[in-house]
Amino acid sequence: MASNPSMLRSNRLAQVFLEGKGPAMGAWQMLPGSNVSRILARTGVDWVMVDCEHGNIDDAAMHEAVPAIAALGVSPIVRIPDLQGWMIKRALDSGAHGVRPGRPAGILVPLIRTVEEVESVVAAAKFPPLGRRGFGSPIAAQNFQPVPSFTEYLQQANEGLLTMVQIETKESLEAVEMIAPLVDVLFIGPFDLGNNIGHPIIDGKMDPELDEAIARVLKAANTAGKKGGIFCTDGEQARSYAEQGFHMISVATDYTALGAVMAQSLATAKGGVWKKAATY
Incomplete structure (x- = not known):
């Protein structure tokens, strides 16, 4: 099954993974609006997660966000609200990007x-x-340039469709070595993972048991030849996990970024000193 070089070139996340020079850095979109999507995509990130689980983004807003992100050369990924099949289909039909040559869709499934x-x-x-999966949406292929034909999309989707699952429950952690070979990315949700293994993050403190669980997930991904991802709350934490090999x-x-920037600007305007809020 031949890949389509033009689809690869339009896929920022694929390029970063293939080059292997460092992690793919991304932003999390929780607020609806294509203007928000464009602002995030212009920051220099490689991908933007359109959050339909905890974000204020419904189906219509998702279909507006995905093309807005892709038009700026950044890979849109969709986190669906649940693992129901129809939600997966809707997210894939929106045209979110994947990670391998010519692979046209990307989803993140929570609470596995x-x-x-x-x-x-x-x-x-x-x-x-x-x-x-049902076939028929002309929307899925539109976020690549040039736009692939129906046949090209159909021929390429199965081979390398990016499927990411969140490891954030005790059950998925215990089965992570068996889960890893089945998907493309194991993506850690530290908040829920900590809660579910009995070591919640309190006032920004992460217990050694949570750190060990995170390391186990990354090891499972590496052993299976897959990718390990993680949710961070600021640049310092992101840098730390980059150094760990995510x-x-x-x-x-x-x-959170909007609130932090406004608080910092307001403190400066009042002649005070801005104190960084806890990231967790």
Whole structure:
């Protein structure tokens, strides 16, 4: 199955992964609006996560965000609200990017618990005979230049569709070595992972047990030849995880970054000193 070089060139995340010179840095979009999408995409990030789980982004807003991000040469990834098949289909049909040559879609599925759930997610993300995804949306291919034909999209999607699952439950951590070979990226949600293993992040403090769990997930990804990703709350933390060898790192969210910048500017205007708020 031949890849399409033009689709590869339009995929920023794919280029970063293939070059292997450092992690793909990204931003998290929680606020709706294509202007917000464009602001984030112009910051220099490699990808933007369109958060339909905890963000204030519905289906229509997702379909506006994805092309706005892709038009600026940045890879849009969609975090769906749940692992239901129809949600996976809608996210893929929006045209989010993937990570390998000519691979046209990317999703992040939260709160995975079992190998069987991961297998179901993968099946929902692939066309027959490998899965059960329905085919027919002309929107999915529009975010590549030149736009691939229906046939090109169909021929390439199954082979390298980017499927990412979040490791953030005790069950998924215990099965992470079996889950890793099934997907492209293991993406850690530190908040939920800490909560679910009995070591929540309190006042920014991460227990050694949570650090060990995070290291286990990265090791599982590396052993399986896959990528390890993690959610961070600021640049300092992102830099730390980059040094640990993570391949895909979220640096900040639009919501928290907007509040922090405004608070800092206001403190300066009043002649005071801005005190950085806790990142967790």
